[in-house]
Amino acid sequence: MTTPLLRFGLAANRLHHDNPNATLFQWLRACGSSVRQLGVELHTVGRTHDAIMRENMLEGYAGLVRYPYGREGGLMKLVARVAGGTETSAPLDGAIYLIDPVDPSSTFPEALALKRQCITHHKPFVSTLAGAIDWIEVERMHAGLAPEPVADGMFRLESQTAAMIAHDSLKPEMLAFADKYFDLLSRFARRVGTGTTGSKLNELAWSRGWPADRRWVDPYLSGPMGGDAQIAELVLDRSCQRVIFFEDPHVARQHEADIQLLERAVRVVTEYATCATSPSMARRWADAALLRTGKTV
Incomplete structure (x- = not known):
């Protein structure tokens, strides 16, 4: 196998690989050909790797790399390599961690650190089936490959609602993102937001010529007052x-429980919802969505 274009961490909680129709295998059936075509190297935690072998998925694929079991440090190794690797290990470009929100291991330090390091280093962190299908399609678009029909539904924005939320220090980033991709985001059937972020996005939209008698974003309460829970x-x-x-x-966040609740909700409906957790991830998705329609910013 030649040097891979991408190296991704891969892990799945037990629920997502315990039977032939589990989430992990739904993803591989949908995206296995794209993984091969892209040459993605999947650095896979022990039990997840063994489940893929058990179901004869990715058979003969040299890009499937086995890590130790989670209890032996496999997930910890993914965290280190997302952060930049070492002299003897190459860095990872992101992580797909299919999370069962009621599995206790999903709240272990290494699980939380994996997400945090992905965000810190501006790399994608994907935790749902819909998100994993979506993200492989993003990589296809950036690689110049043809769209995969299996992902068509993910990009029918006219039938979808998008939630747009940003912590205080990142509100300027959200406004810049919305300004740059305004036409793309306007394709969504509906946009919702929390507190100040929603108000600022509406002001931006009106400055862009959005009808003054219509809100571009339907505002909910601020995060600390329950907006995350409403969404x-x-x-x-x-x-x-x-x-x-x-x-x-x-930064420490006083309403951390509400933030976790929103993320947990996304993972409960794993086959249905996606979550972009950083500006870099959102921008890469938006550029791919434009490429899919033959447009650029």
Whole structure:
């Protein structure tokens, strides 16, 4: 195998690989050919790797790399390599961690650190089936490959609702993102947001010529007052399909439980919802969405 274009960490909680129709195998059936075509090297935690072998998935693929079991440090190794690797190990470009929100291991330090290091180093962190299908399609678009029909539904924005949320230090990033991709984001059937972020996005939209008698973003309460929980309910009701959540991993947040609740809701409806957790991840998705329609910013 030639040097891979991408190296991704891969892990899945037990629920997502314990039977032939589990989430991990749904993803591989949908995206296995794209993984091969892209030459993605999958650095896979022990039990997840063994499950892939058991189900004869990615048979003969040299890009499937086995790590130790999680209890032996496999997930910890993924964290280190997302952060930059070592003299003897190459860095990873991101991670797909299919999370069962009621599995205790999903809250272990290494699981939380994997997400945090992905955000810190501006790399994608993907935790749902819908997100994993979506992200492989993003990489296809950036590699100049033809769109995969299996991902068509992920890019029908006219039938979707997007939640747009940003912590205080990242509100300017959210406004810049919305300004740059305004036409793309305007394709969503509906946009929702929390507190100040929603208000600022509406002001931006009106400055861009959006009708003054219409809100571009439907505002909910601020995060600390329950806005994240309100949007979590939309996700659980399958009324919000895409969460764009610019998280600041470097500050303590008084409403951390509400943030976790929203992320948990996305993972409960794993086959239905996606979450972009950083500006870099959101921009790469948006550029791919434009490429898919033959447009650029």
